[in-house]
Amino acid sequence: MSEKPKLHYFNGRGRMESIRWLLASAGVEFEECYLETKDDMIKLQKGGSLLFQQVPMVEMDGMKMVQTRAILSYIAAKYNLYGKDLKERALIDMYVEALIDLNELLMAHALQPADKKEQHLATLVDKATNRYFPVYEKVLKDHGQEFLVGNQFSKADVQLLETLLTAEECKPDILAKFPLLQSFKARISSIPTINKFLQPGSQRKPPLQEKDLPKVMKIFY
Amino acid sequence: MSGKPRLTYCNGRGRMEPVRWLLAAAGVEFEEIFLETREQYEKLIKDGVLLFQQVPLVEIDGMKMVQTRAILSYIAAKYNLYGKDLKERALIDMYVEGITDLMQMIMMFPFSPPEAKEKNLESIKERATIRYFPVFEKVLKQHGQDFLVGNKFSWADVQLIEAILTVEEKIPAVLSEFPQLQAFKTRMSNMPTIKKFLQPGSPRKPPPDERYVEIVLKIFKK
Numbered sequence: 001m002s003e004k005p006k007l008h009y010f011n012g013r014g015r016m017e018s019i020r021w022l023l024a025s026a027g028v029e030f031e032e033c034y035l036e037t038k039d040d041m042i043k044l045q046k047g048g049s050l051l052f053q054q055v056p057m058v059e060m061d062g063m064k065m066v067q068t069r070a071i072l073s074y075i076a077a078k079y080n081l082y083g084k085d086l087k088e089r090a091l092i093d094m095y096v097e098a099l100i101d102l103n104e105l106l107m108a109h110a111l112q113p114a115d116k117k118e119q120h121l122a123t124l125v126d127k128a129t130n131r132y133f134p135v136y137e138k139v140l141k142d143h144g145q146e147f148l149v150g151n152q153f154s155k156a157d158v159q160l161l162e163t164l165l166t167a168e169e170c171k172p173d174i175l176a177k178f179p180l181l182q183s184f185k186a187r188i189s190s191i192p193t194i195n196k197f198l199q200p201g202s203q204r205k206p207p208l209q210e211k212d213l214p215k216v217m218k219i220f221y
Numbered sequence: 222m223s224g225k226p227r228l229t230y231c232n233g234r235g236r237m238e239p240v241r242w243l244l245a246a247a248g249v250e251f252e253e254i255f256l257e258t259r260e261q262y263e264k265l266i267k268d269g270v271l272l273f274q275q276v277p278l279v280e281i282d283g284m285k286m287v288q289t290r291a292i293l294s295y296i297a298a299k300y301n302l303y304g305k306d307l308k309e310r311a312l313i314d315m316y317v318e319g320i321t322d323l324m325q326m327i328m329m330f331p332f333s334p335p336e337a338k339e340k341n342l343e344s345i346k347e348r349a350t351i352r353y354f355p356v357f358e359k360v361l362k363q364h365g366q367d368f369l370v371g372n373k374f375s376w377a378d379v380q381l382i383e384a385i386l387t388v389e390e391k392i393p394a395v396l397s398e399f400p401q402l403q404a405f406k407t408r409m410s411n412m413p414t415i416k417k418f419l420q421p422g423s424p425r426k427p428p429p430d431e432r433y434v435e436i437v438l439k440i441f442k443k
Contacts, residue, residue: 052319052352063311069290070314077307086298090284093291098273131273 005030005060008044010216013107013205015068016056018100018162020204022072024197025158026079032203041219072096076155088150095136095148095156099163102132106166110208125174128167133178136160140180146187153191161188169207226251226281229265231440233433234426235328236289237277239321239383241425243293245418246379247300253424262440293317297376309371316357316369316377320384323353327387331429332437342391349388354399357381361401367408374412382409390428 005023009016011034023030035041035055045053051066058065061078065071076082076092083089105124112120139148148156164185167174175182189198197204208216226244230237232255244251256262256276266274272287279286282299286292297303297313304310326345333341360369369377385406388395396403409415418425 051315051356052322061308063308065311065315067315067318070311070318073294073314074307074311077310086295087282087284089298090286090291090295093294094272094286094288097288097291101273135272 004028005058007032008035008049008057008059009055010035010219011205012208012212012216014056014208014216017205018068018103018159019056019058019071019075021158021162021197022075022081022155024203025153025191025193026075026081027193028075028079030203035219038219069100072155081153081155081158083150083154084152088154091149092154092156095139096159098132098135099156099159102128103159103163103166106163106170109170110210111213121170125171128174129177133175133181136184137178137180140184157184157188158194161185161194166207225249226279227254228252229254229256229278229280230276231256231433231437232426233429233437235277235429235437238426239324239380240277240279240289240292240296242383242418243296243302243376243379245424246374246412246414247296247302248414249296249300251424256440257436259440290321293376302374302376302379304371304375305373309375312370313375313377316360317380319353319356320377320380323348324380324384324387327391330391331431331434345388346392346395349384349392349395350398353384354396354402357405358399358401361405378405378409379415382406382415387428 005028007016007019007030009032011032020030035044041055044050044055044057049064050057051064054066056066056068056071058071060071060074065074073082083092105127109117109120109124136148143151145151147153148160160181161184164175164181175185188194196202226249228237228240228251230253232253241251256265262276265271265276265278270285271278272285275287277287277289277292279292281292281295286295294303304313323345326341326348330338330341330345357369364372366372368374369381382405385396385402396406410419417423
């Protein structure tokens with residue numbers, strides 16, 4: 001029996017991608033079990049593995065964990081990516097929560113109907129470049145350290161890199177005014193575990209294509 | 222200068238109410254600043270006090286904390302309401318996150334258009350009685366303990382009692398099929414700190430009304 005964490009989700013980013021990022025960054029190998037049809041989902045639900053009838057679900061350390069944030073927090077704490085004390089943890093949580101908000105906006109972009117896409121992009125770019133990115137640019141500028149919190153690699157760095165790359169997929173020059181975020185991106189991308197995750201053939205998932213959307217919807221609705 | 226945590230938000234439940242519940246349950250006194258005008262909010266932003274230009278804001282232990290979950294996690298850990306180890310913490314997080322999804326539906330409800338309200342209420346009732354409450358009924362039945370996790374009072378218990386009472390305000394008979402939750406509700410309501418919070422005159426805020434919706438839209442809508 002494998003000791004590796006086992007991830008249950010569809011074969012795409014969605015809410016599981018941050019978990020893949022964090023496990024990969026921590027150098028933890030994992031297996032994936034993909035939902036392809038509604039029947040797969042029903043089977044999982046009927047089997048009683050999904051506490052609230054939802055995925056993501058991660059089988060790990062004898063638990064069937066659900067709720068993305070709960071899973072991320074457990075992984076971060078287990079692999080020492082959560083700061084050295086309560087206050088660092090609080091800072092990491094604040095940074096990560098805001099990035100999750102931005103990431104949800106970015107993820108929603110692919111799902112916008114054609115007539116709403118342009119407006120959505122404008123909103124997304126506005127929030128990213130006026131509300132969120134300036135905060136992280138300033139954090140890095142103020143302390144001059146390599147990592148966001150406590151001069152140590154943490155979950156916040158992983159989440160920020162993931163979000164920066166996703167934002168660039170929406171608008172390639174979105175980091176133009178943020179030199180420190182650009183160097184952060186280069187630096188964190190070159191960390192061996194992350195560099196490996198960014199190679200072709202890794203478990204990192206591509207952005208959702210519009211043509212795949214109906215199939216995904218069918219699994220859940 | 223007061224050592225008490227200071228909460229900045231509108232004078233109503235919204236996203237701050239779980240924070241009020243948790244502090245109160247932990248027996249921690251706190252102060253509140255209420256946003257009443259857009260100008261007040263804009264001044265907070267201009268003063269650089271809101272990390273992402275948003276409230277809730279909780280000033281605690283020298284930090285200006287934002288992001289509700291970050292705030293709640295900090296309070297839970299500080300006051301020993303987060304379980305005894307990583308696995309209990311994971312369980313508490315799972316339970317809290319599930320309940321938060323339900324509470325999110327309730328929080329958004331006053332802002333839904335009149336024609337959608339009946340349907341939304343049905344959704345809340347369905348989610349509560351089919352997806353969420355049965356889970357906690359089963360948890361309590363299976364271990365037979367007073368509290369959800371690790372036989373000890375935790376953030377999960379506070380979040381659940383808040384959710385039960387809030388849903389009951391809209392759907393009075395919602396616990397009719399859940400005897401364990403009924404007993405849980407009584408038990409939690411009688412805990413001294415929670416009992417105090419449930420008395421008139423406590424910092425607990427009333428259910429949102431039209432006036433509250435108006436104020437929120439006035440302050441935050443672009």
